Amino acid sequence: MKVSIAPLAVISCGKKVKIVSIVGGRGVREHLLDVGLNVGVELEVLGQGGSGPFLIAVKETRLAIGQGVARKIMVSQE
Amino acid sequence: MSEKFKEILVAVAGQPNSGKSTIFNLLTGARQHVANYPGVTVEKKIGSFRLNGDKVVVVDLPGTYSLTSYTQEERIARDFLLLERPEVVVDVVDASNLERNLYLTFQLIEMGLPLVLDLNMVDVAGRRGFEINVKELSLQLAIPVVSTIGNRGKGKNELRQTIHSTYRNKQKFTSIRLDYGENLELILMSLEKELSQDPRLTEHYSSRWLAVRLLEGDSEVQRLVRQQSQKAEYILNKVKQQRKHFIAKHKKAPEKIIAQQRYRAAGKIVEKCVKRTNAISKTLTDRIDKIVCDRFLGPIILAAIIYGMYQLAIVQGYKLTEYTWPLLAGFRNFVALFLPSEGFICDPILRAMPLGVIDGVIAVLNYVPIFVILFALIAILEDTGYMARMAFILDRVFRCFGLHGHSVLPLILGGVCVGGCAIPGVMACRGIKDEKARMATILIVPLMNCMAKIPLYVLLIGMFFAKQKALMMFFISTITIIIALAAAKILNLTVLRKKESAPFILEMPAYHLPTFGGVMRRCVERVWLFVKKIITVVIVVAAIVYALISYPGLNKDRTVYYESQANQAIQIFYKKIGDDNLYTKLVAESQLMKFTTYWEDYKKAKIGVKTKQAKETIGQKFFNKNPDFFKIVKRGKYELEGKKIVDKDAAKVEKAYKKLSKTRKKLRREKREETIASSYLGRAGHFLEPVTKFAGFNWRVNIALLSSFAAKESSVATLGSIYQSSSEEKEARLEERIKQTEQGWTPLHALGLILFMAMYPPCIPTLFMIKLEAASLKWMLFAAVYPIILGFVMAVLVFSGGNLLGFSGLQAMVVFYIIAIAVTTVMAFIKRRTELT
Incomplete structure (x- = not known):
């Protein structure tokens, strides 16, 4: 099975992915941690943002995530 | 124990x-x-x-x-x-x-x-x-x-x-101690030991917590240690060394491992305590969001919801005010009973002043039904969870203007969908982590439609756009956000162009059915807050405004002139009824004023009375009060001991008095207008008229706008006292009173005024809040001045431009609306800096 790593920003709607790393400063990382986005966490893209924010599901939490942040979250998909 | x-x-x-x-x-x-x-x-x-x-x-x-x-x-x-x-x-x-x-x-x-x-x-x-x-x-x-x-x-x-x-x-009390793994625990242990030796630190803080936070590199805790401990430099140095050492050895920052351990521990606990019986892949919330947050459907639904809110709150609420107004007018008249009675031309200050203030306050209280509906609707939107979706949908747009998805909450509180308050709005800007977006939001929140602006909107729309009420309300509330967005972009490009964007992360709570109690509680709470603000701030402002529009008063010549005019009218009255009239003595000298009060009371009592029975009760009451006066007010037609009597003398007095009463009212109105025109505020209003006339504001409007700087609620309140009913006979609604005085007003006048009001500088309490949040006097002054210029330019554009091109009110609005959208759209594309990664 091919595993590719890409920023969350390019993942299309309906895909389930796993966070492999978070690029970026301490501020972004801590904030993502606070809402449960940590390395190893699985998430599902519910709505692809296009030019606007993403809608994602992390366990029972639904989050809206801006473009900038989505580019900093590296995910792997199978 | x-x-x-x-x-x-x-x-x-x-x-x-x-x-x-x-x-x-x-x-x-x-x-x-x-x-x-x-x-x-x-x-x-x-x-x-x-x-x-x-x-x-x-x-x-x-x-x-x-x-x-x-x-x-x-x-x-x-x-x-x-x-x-x-x-x-x-x-x-x-x-x-x-x-x-x-x-x-x-x-x-x-x-x-x-x-x-x-x-x-x-x-x-x-x-x-x-x-x-x-x-x-x-x-x-x-x-x-x-x-x-x-x-x-x-x-x-x-x-x-x-x-x-x-x-x-x-x-x-004991609790678990989270294990961060051997490598970290060794360091933590030695740190804890070091920290616990300083009693000043352990008095307030758990040494475990301090150690963990220090190792995580929390700058705030470093500051705290520096403040509290004498050994601070030693401790902090040690932490620095340990961190460096750790990173070199394990190729990972301690805070990453600490976070991972916390999540691992949480995961383990959940594994042990939570059983998932039936896993639902798509919850109801997800299914709703699929539609509500859709890129195309979402904004349409959003617009529909906002439009529906106006329909319900403004249109339906306005109908309710027809029922509440008599109550307020009744209250005013009730208070009037306890005040010294009015003079023939000049009222004693103890009567005029309180009534002036009450007029001001009830003019605003009249709109309470609208606020009740509006607050209930906002509470429903909040409780269901839709507010977060609004932030989600609008972030796409906001980004283009240098704002943040989080800017939505301040803007909503400030009144993006009508009926907020700039004070909590400015306060809520704290939640925006992006400094640039935060400042921009603080500066544009006061441009939103705070609830104090609404009474004026409602008043003017009711007068000039009665047929397109909801449409106009929709126009106004959307035009403010359109202009505010353009303003935000301009501010971003000019005065605020330094800091970079912070991440946008917003939790979307699951949809909940709001509870009736919860919604009602918040609605009542907010209405009460509003009423309280009126009772305190507006009373003070109304009192000051009353003084400003009444003093220094007319000069002696004019006072004498009005008195002689009144005397002349009275002489004519006596001449008409003649000396031989049976009633002449009854209305002579000081009796005349008594009769005047009786006459006014009788007319007032008869307002709105329809049933025959009620009419008879009133008749009986007034007959008991003064049978002779009663004969006059009944135009000489009354029953006595079962016989119908036609009293010619009484009829004659009634006819003559009717004329006198008319003259009296005219004189009172003229005197009042002259007093205002020569008052302090009137002079300021006149002084500004040469400039403001391009925006369609006459001096009366200038006065109202000047006074509303203290609190915008007063704009309607001041109009209320400027256009005070010249007659005491019927407490006419303000709309009717303004229409009587300003015959020449067109919808364009109203439109210019509405647009200026929409941009009008923040009220004084809001300015204080801005100073607090922006931590600078300079920004406060800026926030006060730029909206005046902006609003004035727009009002001139609409009024003078509209007049020049011969537009009707609605046409002018539509054209202005299109221009505003065009300008804002252009703004959105200017220098759209790509986000830093």
């Missing part, structure tokens, strides 16, 4: 959307703001309840995801916990989101505070297929756990009792 009853300080902490405010209300029964929107609780709320004789004081902390010092709310919450040392902390946890919520719980445990875990919304979790073993959870965390359903009031007593028993056993 001691003999004396204690006061126990309890803090309620929890992540956003955990139902923390509901639990706070449940515990205290206090009337509090509850919302489904992240980060709404910024200020500290205090309530209390009694249990076993002790008084339990409960403080509602801001909802935070963690207790780092990342945001203002986190700092507030953390400082409270550290410095006030509450005796018990209740950690409210969303049962469906246990794993994530435990992240905060661990931090609270680490702070060494006696903790009670409140597992909230267990019903929702149950429906989603989560089965939580409360006993096991309590065992795993080694703290008491209570399950509750906050919005249905379930678990209240158990929670209260648990808080109390935790308090009583707080000396023995």
Whole structure:
């Protein structure tokens, strides 16, 4: 099975992915941690943002995530 | 237990959307703001309840995801916990989101505070297929756990009792110690030892917590140690060394490992305590969001919801005011009964002044029904969770203007969908982490439609756009946001162009059905706040305005002129009825004023009376009061001892007096107008007229605008006293009074005024808030001046431009609207800096 790593920003709607790393400063990382986005966490893209924010599901939490942040979250998909 | 009853300080902490405010209300029964929107609780709320004789004081902390010092709310919450040392902390946890919520719980445990875990919304979790073993959870965390359903009031007593028993056993309170792994624990242990040797540090802070935070590299805690400890440099140096060493050895920052360990621990606990019975892949919320957050459908639904709000609140609410107005007018007349009676031309100040103020206040109170509906609707939007979706949908747009998705909350509070208040709006800007977007938001929040602007909108729309009420309201409320966006972009490109964007991360709470009680409570709360503001601020402003429009008063010549005019009219009256009239003596000299009051009272009493029976009762009352006067006011036609009598003398007096009464009213009105025109405010209004006339504002309007600087509620209030009913006979609605005086007004006048008002500078309390939030006097002054220029330019454009091109009010609005959209669209594309990665 091919595993590719890409920023969350390019993942299309309906895909389930796993966070492999978070690029970026301490501020972004801590904030993502606070809402449960940590390395190893699985998430599902519910709505692809296009030019606007993403809608994602992390366990029972639904989050809206801006473009900038989505580019900093590296995910792997199978 | 001691003999004396204690006061126990309890803090309620929890992540956003955990139902923390509901639990706070449940515990205290206090009337509090509850919302489904992240980060709404910024200020500290205090309530209390009694249990076993002790008084339990409960403080509602801001909802935070963690207790780092990342945001203002986190700092507030953390400082409270550290410095006030509450005796018990209740950690409210969303049962469906246990794993994530435990992240905060661990931090609270680490702070060494006696903790009670409140597992909230267990019903929702149950429906989603989560089965939580409360006993096991309590065992795993080694703290008491209570399950509750906050919005249905379930678990209240158990929670209260648990808080109390935790308090009583707080000396023995222990909890788990999170293991961060051998590598870290060794460092932590030596650090803890070092820290515990400084009594000044351990007095307030748990040394475990300090050690962990220091190792995580928390700059706020470094500062704290520097402040408190004499050995600070030594300790901080040591931490620095250890961190460096650790990173070199393990190729990972300690904070990453600490976070991972916390999540691992949370995961383990959830594994042990939570059983998933039936996993639902798509919840109802997801299915709704599929439609509501759709890229194309979403904005349409949003617009429809806003339009519907106007329809309900403004159009329907306006109809309600027709019923409430007589009550307010009745109140005014009731008060008037206790004041000194009026003079023939000049009223005593003790009458004129209070009535002037009351006129001002009831003019605004008239709109309370509209606010009741509006606040209820906003509360519903908040409680359902739709507000967060609004932020989501609008972020796409906001980005283009240098704003932030988080800017939505301040803008909504400020009145993006009509009826907010700039003060909480400016305060809510704290939640925006992006400094640039935060400043831009602070500056444009006052451009929103705060509730104080609405009375004027409603008044003018009612007068000039009666047929297109909802459409106009929609225009106004959308034009403000369109202009505000352009303004934000301009501010971004000019005065605020330094800092980079912060991440946009917003939790979308699950949809909830709002409870009737919850919605009503908040609605009443906000209406009450509004009424309170009127009663305090507006009374003062109205009193000052009254003085400003009444003094210095007319000069002697003019006063004498009016008196002689009045005397002349009275002489004519006597001449007409003649000396031989039976009633001449009855209305002679001082009796005339008595009769005047009687006449006015009678006319007033007859207003709105329709049934024959009621008419007879009034007749009887006035007959008893003064039978002779009664014969006059009945035009000489009355019954006496069963016989119908036609009294010619009385009829003659009535006819002559009617004329006199008319003259009197005319004189009073003229005198009043002259007094205002020569008053202090009138002079200022006149002084500005040469400039403001291009915007269509005459001096009367100038006066109203000048006075509303103190509080915008006064714009209608001032209009109310400027266009005071010249007759006391009927308390006409303000719309009618203005129409009587300003015959030449066109919809363009109204439009210019509305647009100026929309942009009008923040009221004085808001300016204070801006100074506080922006921490600079310069920004406060800027926030006061730029809207005046902006508003004036727009009003001139619409009024003078519209007149030049011969537009009707609606045409001018549509054209202006299109131009504004065009300008804003162009703004959106200017220099759209790509986001930094």
